[in-house]
Amino acid sequence: MDEVIISRAITESFMKEFMESMEVDVAVVGAGPSGLLAAHCLAKSGLKTAVFERQLRVGGGMPGGGMMFNRVVLQKEGKDILDEFGVRTKLYKRGYYTADALEAISSLCVGAIRSGAKIFNLVTVEDLMIRGDKRVSGLVLQWTAVNMAKMHVDPLTVRAKVVIDATGHESDVCHILVRKTGPKLKTATGGIVGEKSMWAERGEADLVKNTIEVYPGLIVAGMAANAVLGSPRMGAIFGGMLISGKRAAELARTIVKKG
Ligand code: 48F
Numbered sequence: 318m319d320e321v322i323i324s325r326a327i328t329e330s331f332m333k334e335f336m337e338s339m340e341v342d343v344a345v346v347g348a349g350p351s352g353l354l355a356a357h358c359l360a361k362s363g364l365k366t367a368v369f370e371r372q373l374r375v376g377g378g379m380p381g382g383g384m385m386f387n388r389v390v391l392q393k394e395g396k397d398i399l400d401e402f403g404v405r406t407k408l409y410k411r412g413y414y415t416a417d418a419l420e421a422i423s424s425l426c427v428g429a430i431r432s433g434a435k436i437f438n439l440v441t442v443e444d445l446m447i448r449g450d451k452r453v454s455g456l457v458l459q460w461t462a463v464n465m466a467k468m469h470v471d472p473l474t475v476r477a478k479v480v481i482d483a484t485g486h487e488s489d490v491c492h493i494l495v496r497k498t499g500p501k502l503k504t505a506t507g508g509i510v511g512e513k514s515m516w517a518e519r520g521e522a523d524l525v526k527n528t529i530e531v532y533p534g535l536i537v538a539g540m541a542a543n544a545v546l547g548s549p550r551m552g553a554i555f556g557g558m559l560i561s562g563k564r565a566a567e568l569a570r571t572i573v574k575k576g
Pocket residue numbers: 346347348349350351352369370371372375376377378379440441442443483484485486487489490538539540541550551552553554555558
């Protein structure tokens with residue numbers, strides 16, 4: 318057993334992928350259900366895709382299910398997406414299906430990685446590259462541990478043709494954008510409208526129409542889309558997150574193709 322070989326194997330293989338990911342077609346921020354599904358669809362269609370996740374673990378709000386009961390609920394369209402990943406679902410009643418939250422999120426993660434997306438956990442997106450207040454052209458990254466320790470260390474950057482904000486309720490990327498450019502988002506106020514109170518049906522219905530290019534080069538997906546555009550939260554029903562991830566990938570593909 319050679320400890321140095323082990324250390325070299327880890328650093329070299331990580332660095333290779335990290336270097337390759339410094340210029341990508343699409344950079345996804347957040348490895349929750351919407352971000353992972355978007356990354357899976359994009360990588361599967363041949364686009365160079367990287368996901369940056371602040372936490373040690375991937376999954377965002379999915380592993381917690383509803384109030385830590387680790388099951389999620391989906392309707393038919395969401396269930397059909399999970400079927401593609403081989404996730405087992407059970408009909409509960411009247412078109413409501415349940416799935417094991419851990420099986421679902423693990424399968425989405427494996428799906429994204431095996432399609433070719435690179436996922437970097439423990440990395441926080443703390444700023445954006447914006448060219449002349451006109452277009453998001455990349456991310457500014459820092460190790461989460463550096464920020465937690467409040468150390469002054471300069472970040473690194475990743476160039477991307479398109480960025481997807483899949484940071485959930487926090488809608489972190491859009492908040493950064495508004496801080497840096499002022500209220501220039503394609504929303505009713507130009508700023509972050511803010512998430513409304515729980516209303517599952519309305520929240521799910523709004524999610525797809527809220528999945529838009531909210532600023533040139535920046536798409537909002539998942540719960541971030543509802544928070545930014547001012548629609549309700551929906552609790553532990555997850556179909557909308559998946560459909561929004563898929564839609565975000567379609568939009569990103571179109572933008573990349575246009576150049
Ligand atoms: O919150 P999250 O799971 O987002 P989502 O895909 O799904 C929302 C549901 O989980 C749930 C819900 C269902 O009805 O409402 O909340 O929209 O995943 C967001 C991920 O983004 C990461 C965060 O750690 C989480 O894993 N994240 C947030 N800010 C940053 C970030 C950041 N600045 N840099 C990197 N990752």
